[in-house]
Amino acid sequence: MPLIIEVAAALIQDSSGRYLITQRRRGSHLEGLWEFPGGKRDAEESLEACLVRELAEELAATFEVGEKVETIRWEYPDRTIVLHFYRCRLTGGTIRPLEEQAMAWVEADRLSDYDFPPADRALIDRLRRS
Numbered sequence: 001m002p003l004i005i006e007v008a009a010a011l012i013q014d015s016s017g018r019y020l021i022t023q024r025r026r027g028s029h030l031e032g033l034w035e036f037p038g039g040k041r042d043a044e045e046s047l048e049a050c051l052v053r054e055l056a057e058e059l060a061a062t063f064e065v066g067e068k069v070e071t072i073r074w075e076y077p078d079r080t081i082v083l084h085f086y087r088c089r090l091t092g093g094t095i096r097p098l099e100e101q102a103m104a105w106v107e108a109d110r111l112s113d114y115d116f117p118p119a120d121r122a123l124i125d126r127l128r129r130s
Contacts, residue, residue: 003079008051009038010088011069011127012095014105019127020095021114022058023102034104034114036085047084058101061093070126074119083119 012020021034039054041047048065055063066087074081097103106114111124 002075004082005079006041006047006082006084007038008041008047008054008084008086009036010051010055010063010065011036011085012063012088012090018105018107019111020059021104021106021111022097025099025101030117032115033117035116035120048086051086051088055088058097058099059095060098061095062091063088064091070123072119072122074117081119085123 010020014020020037022037024031024033024035026032037055037058038051039058041050045053047068051065052063055061066089069085069087071085072083074083095103104114108127108130111127116124
């Protein structure tokens with residue numbers, strides 16, 4: 001039975017519509033690839049609570065979790081990832097990386113210039129079209 005991991009990820013846009021992306025840290029699964037910020041859901045934790053916690057831990061700011069945009073299930077050889085993407089809005093603090101991860105604000109039509117995990121590519125295509 002493969003390991004199933006639930007992940008909540010944030011679609012955060014600035015006032016000009018660019019998306020916040022971060023780079024996966026060395027030593028992590030898929031290290032070096034870019035992603036939308038977020039992380040693994042703990043047992044007994046809602047996806048929304050997971051996202052609020054992960055964003056505070058990674059980005060030093062507080063966010064309001066809005067609508068769910070998409071859920072993607074992706075099979076890797078050693079695990080299955082279920083990604084839940086939510087629109088999020090900054091409500092307090094200043095966004096800055098707390099885990100020494102690279103961070104970038106990127107226009108939707110330039111997201112494909114960055115190397116994302118395969119599971120994120122369908123969503124990136126959708127964001128580019130909208």
